[in-house]
Amino acid sequence: MDTETRDASYNEEEGTVRFFLRGRPIILHAPSPLIEGFDLSKVNPAPHTRLKLEWVYGYRGRDCRHNLQLLPTGEMVYFVAAVVVLHNVEEQSQRHYLGHTDDVKSLCVHPNKLLVATGQTAGHDRREGRSWRLNPPPDRNAPEAEMWPHIRIWNSVSLATVAVIGIGEFERSICCLTFSKADGGTLLCAVDEAPDHNISIWDWQKSHRITETKCSADTVVAAEFHPLDKNSIVTCGKSHINFWTLDAGGxxxxxxxxxxxxxxxKYVTCLAFTGQGDVVSGDSNGNVIVWGRGTNTISKFVRGVHEGSVFSICALKEGSIVTGGGKDGRLVQLDASMNPTGxxxxxxEHLGGVRCISEGRGSLLVGTTRSAVLTGALELGLSAAVWGHADELWGLARHPTLPQFATAGFDRLLHVWDSMSHSTVWSKDLAEPLQSAGFSPDGSLLVVGCVSGRWLSLDxxxxxxxxxxxxxxEPIQVVQFSPNGQLLALGSRDNNIYIYQVADDGRKFSRVGRCSGHSSYITHLDWSEDSQHIRSNSGDYELLYWNAGLCRQIQQSSSMRDITWATTNCTITFDTVGIWPEGADGTDVNGCCRAHEAPLLATADDFGKVKLYTFPASQPKSxxxxxxxxxxxxTSVAFLHDDSRLISTGGRDTSVMQWALV
Structure with missing residues (x-):
C-alpha cells in the first residue's frame, strides 16, 4: 500500500520514500526489515538527551572594538557569534548569556558593574534588502521580533534579562553602546550601523528613546559617555571626532x-578619558591626541606612537595610559603627561594586532585581531587565555580515542583542541586556507584538505x-579514512571523489583512482563498516554509491539498502529524511553526525542552529x-569518541562550541 504525507510518499512495493528538495525528487530505499511495516505518518520523538553549552572557543576581535571587560565576579566578559561569554581564567570556567538570536556586535558594562548591555545585528533571514523601519515586526513581543537588531540589558550574576530595547527601531546592527556614568547609568547611548549611523539616547529602564539624530555618513567606531560631565558624549570614526551635548529638552x-x-x-580609531576628564584619542596615523575637557580643540599631540593605527587606548586607574597598535602589535605605556615611559x-605576530585593551585586577586584558585574548602585565609579559579562528571555519575532525578534536579554517590555522582542559594541544599555520580535516582510525595521522585542491597528511x-x-x-571539501585505515577518500568541489591507498604508516599514499559521476560538488561521504563501499551527497542533492576499490559507481542503489555504514555524515539518506523541514532548500542543512553508541543524530544548519534528533530520523515528521x-x-557537528560531548563549528562566526550531553 502506498502512503503519502504532505512532503513525502512511500511506495511499499519498492520500499522507497520519495520527497522533494527544491523541486528535485529524491528517492531513498528503506532497509529490508523496515519495508513492510514502515509508516510515513508516524512521528519520530525528540530524544531524552539534551545539550548544554559547556565551552565556547574564540573571541570576536576581527572587526569589533571595546568588547572585553573585567567584572567584579573575576570573569572577563566578551562575545563571539551570538554568545556573550563570562570567562574566569583562574578557575578555568565559563558561563554564557544566550539571549541573542544573531551576531553580538557591541557591549558595555553599567557603572554598577552588575548589568551588561549587548547589541546585536539583524537576524539571519532579515539582513538582505529589508528596512526594519518600513517593515517593523507586527508584534514586538513575538519570538520572531527578536530577529530584528536590538539591545539586551542583563544581570551578569544571574544571567537574567532585565530589559530588551529597540526592536523595530534599528536598521542594521548596534555597533557602539555606552551607559551614562556621571549620573549613575540612567541613560544608554547606541549607534546604529545604518548608512546615517544614527545615534540614539535611551531611558533604558522605561525602554523609552529620548532622542535620535544622524551621527555621521561615515563609519563610527566608538561612542562613550563622559565619566565626569553629565549628558556629554564623544563619538569617533572615519574622518571625525564629535563632541555631543544632550540638553534638558532632550x-x-x-x-x-x-x-x-x-x-x-583618515580614521579616529579609539577613545579614552583621563582622570581629569580630558579626552584621549588614537588615530590611523599612529598618533595620540589629547582634547581638553569641555573643548573640541587639541591640547596635546603625540606623533607616531605606533606604526599604523592605534586600535585601543586604556586609561589606567593609576594615571598612565596604555595604547595598542593594530599593525605593529605593540602595547606602549605613556605617563600622565603623555610621555612614553619606555x-x-x-x-x-601569529595572534594578530591589538584590538581592545582593558584593565583587570593588577593586570591587562588584551583582545587581538586574530581572535585571542591575552592577560598579564607589560613588564612581565602576556599569555593567551583564549584562542580561536579568525576566518571562516569548515574543517572539523574528532579524535578516535581521545577527548580531542581538530579544527581547520580559512585563516590557515589547524588547531588540535583538548575538550577537558579547553585549550589547544597544538596549533600549526599551514600557509594556505583550509577546508576539511580527518583523523586516521588509530589517531596517528591527521589529513587536512585545502581550498586550493592540495591536501596534507601530518603526524x-x-x-x-x-x-x-x-x-x-578546487577545495577538498571532505576527507575520510576507511574504518580499516587502509584507504582514504577525498571529496572535491570539482565533483570527484579521489581514493588513495595508505602505505608506510601514512608516510605514503598511492592513488587508486577517481570516482566520477556526480554532476555537482561533493558535500558529504560515508564509508561502509567493511571499508568496501562509499556513499556520497553532492550540491545538487544526489545520493550515489561506489565500490571503493574499483572507483566505480554502483548504479543499482536498491542493492545498497542493507549496507551497514560506519558513520552518518551524508545529510540525504533514508535515516535522515526527518532532518529536512518542509519546503527546505538542499543547502539548509550543512552537516550531520550520528553518535557512536547512543541513538542520537545532530545537525548543523544555515540558520545558526544545532539540532538533536533521535536516530534514525527516517520519519518526515521528526x-x-x-x-x-x-x-x-x-558548518559542522561531531560527537567526541565517547559521545559525552558534541562539537559544532560556525562558518563566518568563526567560533567553536562544545556542548555537554545531559
Missing part, C-alpha cells in the same frame, strides 16, 4: 573636533607534515531539540 548638539593644520587622520610589550605526535598531494584545483548560540551558518 536634543543632541554636536561640535566637531578641530584638527587645525595638523595631519587630519615600558612596552609585544603581541606575538599527530610530531606535528610534522609528512606528505602533500594535489587533486584538481521532532528535535534546537539550540542557538552560533550565528549565520553552522
Amino acid at each position: 536634543t543632541l548638539y554636536k561640535r566637531m573636533g578641530i584638527f587645525e593644520n595638523r595631519d587630519k587622520p 615600558v612596552e610589550a609585544q603581541v606575538p 599527530v605526535e610530531t606535528r610534522e607534515v609528512l606528505t602533500s598531494y594535489t587533486d584538481g584545483n 521532532l528535535c531539540h534546537i539550540y542557538g548560540g552560533h550565528s549565520s551558518h553552522v
